[in-house]
Amino acid sequence: MSKTTHTIAVIGGTGDLGGGLARRWAMSGHNVIIGSRTNEKAEAAAAELNASLGIDTVTGQENGAAAATADLVCLTVPFSNQQPMLEAIQAGIDGKILIDATVPLMPPKVGTVQLPEEDSAAVKAQNFVGEGVMVVAAFQNVGAAHLQTDHAIECDVLVAGNDPDAREVVIGLVEDAGLKGWHAGPLANSTAAEALTSLLIHINRRYKIAGGSGIRITGEPGTAD
Numbered sequence: 001m002s003k004t005t006h007t008i009a010v011i012g013g014t015g016d017l018g019g020g021l022a023r024r025w026a027m028s029g030h031n032v033i034i035g036s037r038t039n040e041k042a043e044a045a046a047a048e049l050n051a052s053l054g055i056d057t058v059t060g061q062e063n064g065a066a067a068a069t070a071d072l073v074c075l076t077v078p079f080s081n082q083q084p085m086l087e088a089i090q091a092g093i094d095g096k097i098l099i100d101a102t103v104p105l106m107p108p109k110v111g112t113v114q115l116p117e118e119d120s121a122a123v124k125a126q127n128f129v130g131e132g133v134m135v136v137a138a139f140q141n142v143g144a145a146h147l148q149t150d151h152a153i154e155c156d157v158l159v160a161g162n163d164p165d166a167r168e169v170v171i172g173l174v175e176d177a178g179l180k181g182w183h184a185g186p187l188a189n190s191t192a193a194e195a196l197t198s199l200l201i202h203i204n205r206r207y208k209i210a211g212g213s214g215i216r217i218t219g220e221p222g223t224a225d
């Protein structure tokens with residue numbers, strides 16, 4: 001468990017990835033606020049998660065209010081709606097870490113790498129919210145279905161961001177979600193993780209991998225001079 005108990009707003013927490021992360025973080029003792037475009041949907045998702053975990057710490061709020069209440073915010077919405085969601089939460093996120101899990105998938109060719117003008121959805125987010133928000137990109141390569149289980153997940157998480165301290169906080173949250181996180185350098189490096197997702201989607205289809213394939217970094221830290 002991270003040294004700090006966070007109050008985490010999961011924007012789009014009613015969905016597949018956000019719901020999985022909300023579940024794992026609530027299980028590990030964080031206070032989770034599920035964000036949605038509507039209060040009712042957020043509250044219903046929070047009640048369902050509390051009931052399934054036998055806890056009462058998960059709450060639900062409209063996205064803007066959720067982001068303002070939390071000390072840390074995680075964005076889990078489709079790329080097509082990333083910009084409007086950033087606009088909805090911007091007033092409440094200054095000085096906070098914003099974890100961005102957005103993959104710039106552009107249907108229908110989601111198994112083909114297609115990047116936005118900025119080369120990265122996370123860089124696009126950072127450009128929009130400004131330097132007062134510490135955007136950290138993570139979780140683009142984890143299949144949501146795995147997060148909905150209780151078992152260990154065979155997938156590492158590449159954590160990219162311009163502020164190493166913010167990256168370290170997110171690596172703690174990756175571990176709290178039952179995964180191994182790696183410092184992956186500045187936010188611009190998120191391009192690689194975002195692009196990898198389309199490769200994984202292609203592999204999932206080609207090899208019929210239930211729950212989705214993942215990535216693993218090999219090598220033992222601390223063994224080089």
Ligand SMILES: NC(=O)c1ccc[n+]([C@@H]2O[C@H](COP(=O)([O-])OP(=O)(O)OC[C@H]3O[C@@H](n4cnc5c(N)ncnc54)[C@H](OP(=O)(O)O)[C@@H]3O)[C@@H](O)[C@H]2O)c1
Pocket residue numbers: 011012013014015016017018035036037038041042075076077078079080081101102103104105139140141142143144145
């Ligand atoms: N699913 C995965 O396995 C996975 C893995 C890695 C990364 N990602 C990335 O994580 C992000 C979320 O993926 P997801 O699969 O969790 O998405 P999702 O279930 O389709 O949507 C997540 C939530 O986003 C909100 N939303 C806002 N605008 C929307 C719109 N125009 N259309 C649909 N929903 C909208 C909805 O919440 P409200 O209706 O409550 O507002 C919805 O529940 C994406 O960028 C995706 O590429 C997903």
